[in-house]
Amino acid sequence: MDVASLKDAVVKVIRSREQDFIAISHELFKHPETGLQEHRSSELLCKFLKREGFRVQYGLAGMETAFMASRGDTGPSIAILAEMDALPELGHACGHNIIAAAALGAATGLRAVLSNEDIRLTVLGTPAEEQGIGKIELIKAGYFDRIDFAMMVHPSSRRYITKAYLGLARLKFIFFGRPAHASAYPEEGINALDAVIQTFNAINALRQQTAQDVRIHGIITEGGTAPNIIPARAACSFYVRAMDLDRVHQTVKRVIACAQGAATAAGCEVEVVEDPRIMAPFRINAAFSELYAIQLQALGLQVDEVPVDRNCGSSDIGNVSQIVPTIHPHVPIGLGINIHSNTFAEASVSPKGDQAVLEGACALAMAAVELACDPECRQRITEEFRNS
Numbered sequence: 001m002d003v004a005s006l007k008d009a010v011v012k013v014i015r016s017r018e019q020d021f022i023a024i025s026h027e028l029f030k031h032p033e034t035g036l037q038e039h040r041s042s043e044l045l046c047k048f049l050k051r052e053g054f055r056v057q058y059g060l061a062g063m064e065t066a067f068m069a070s071r072g073d074t075g076p077s078i079a080i081l082a083e084m085d086a087l088p089e090l091g092h093a094c095g096h097n098i099i100a101a102a103a104l105g106a107a108t109g110l111r112a113v114l115s116n117e118d119i120r121l122t123v124l125g126t127p128a129e130e131q132g133i134g135k136i137e138l139i140k141a142g143y144f145d146r147i148d149f150a151m152m153v154h155p156s157s158r159r160y161i162t163k164a165y166l167g168l169a170r171l172k173f174i175f176f177g178r179p180a181h182a183s184a185y186p187e188e189g190i191n192a193l194d195a196v197i198q199t200f201n202a203i204n205a206l207r208q209q210t211a212q213d214v215r216i217h218g219i220i221t222e223g224g225t226a227p228n229i230i231p232a233r234a235a236c237s238f239y240v241r242a243m244d245l246d247r248v249h250q251t252v253k254r255v256i257a258c259a260q261g262a263a264t265a266a267g268c269e270v271e272v273v274e275d276p277r278i279m280a281p282f283r284i285n286a287a288f289s290e291l292y293a294i295q296l297q298a299l300g301l302q303v304d305e306v307p308v309d310r311n312c313g314s315s316d317i318g319n320v321s322q323i324v325p326t327i328h329p330h331v332p333i334g335l336g337i338n339i340h341s342n343t344f345a346e347a348s349v350s351p352k353g354d355q356a357v358l359e360g361a362c363a364l365a366m367a368a369v370e371l372a373c374d375p376e377c378r379q380r381i382t383e384e385f386r387n388s
Ligand SMILES: [Zn+2]
Pocket: 094, 130, 339, 340
């Protein structure tokens, strides 16, 4: 069969099984589980993939809910990533139920039309995206070493081919002072909360001297126990983001200096806790993105033309994109409905949400068919990756 007929065939298989994939999306939605607690979700996905003839391995890289379902002996090694974690209180307000269901749809279609000689296909269950853990741990444990191409979709308000993601570092400052009666013996106290407040003020001053893409945001996690006790301990945590990792590291240094200065001013000790898991910015591969765009055109779907660097968050898919050519396009579930809200959660199982599952499944599967069949296409993508 030629590429065009194979693509038609893969879409036909996915459409004929659409109720199965939509059911998976809804089932995940009904039982949302937060990062590393996705036991039921992971089991549901693994069982499905086993029934579809994949070799399934679960409990990877020290994460019980991470899994790898693979099939095929030769051909390019393509990974379709399935996120599955939900948010505390909000449930599937990031729509990861759609991501997992689309991944299963694409894998099911590919299994039906391509042989074990055409493609080495892996569905990777990547937990705890919201905490920026799953993919980073899987990379560390070598699960991406034998992957040539990585792909996934993410639901969004619009249809994007690519979107920038910022690098992100996480910091925590704990200040240690001395307690005292705030009215009777204030001169005996050392106020740790003062250091926290000064840290925020110093960072607010720093903002004037940061580049456009830098984002610094924090919360106070400990601020004392009672107004009449001078706080002996106070703490705050910050995220520092920027478009490239050098800038993230430079900004982190300055933010730490703000906290150290604040500690000196308040007479406190400060403990700086830096999370070793740094999220990398997303490395866009134009040739790979173009491959996905071609599939959308073939499906008759219009892409929303919006600047890629607007309204950016961060994701551990950024780390994957640094080591393997990756796409992370967005499937639309409702204009004006933004992620991490109750309305987004509801939309993830609406008719539009269900449509997004099928769009993601079909477009990913079609792109994978083309990758499997067209060595020139693979070369374009890997060459760009090597040279960028
Ligand atoms: Zn999210």
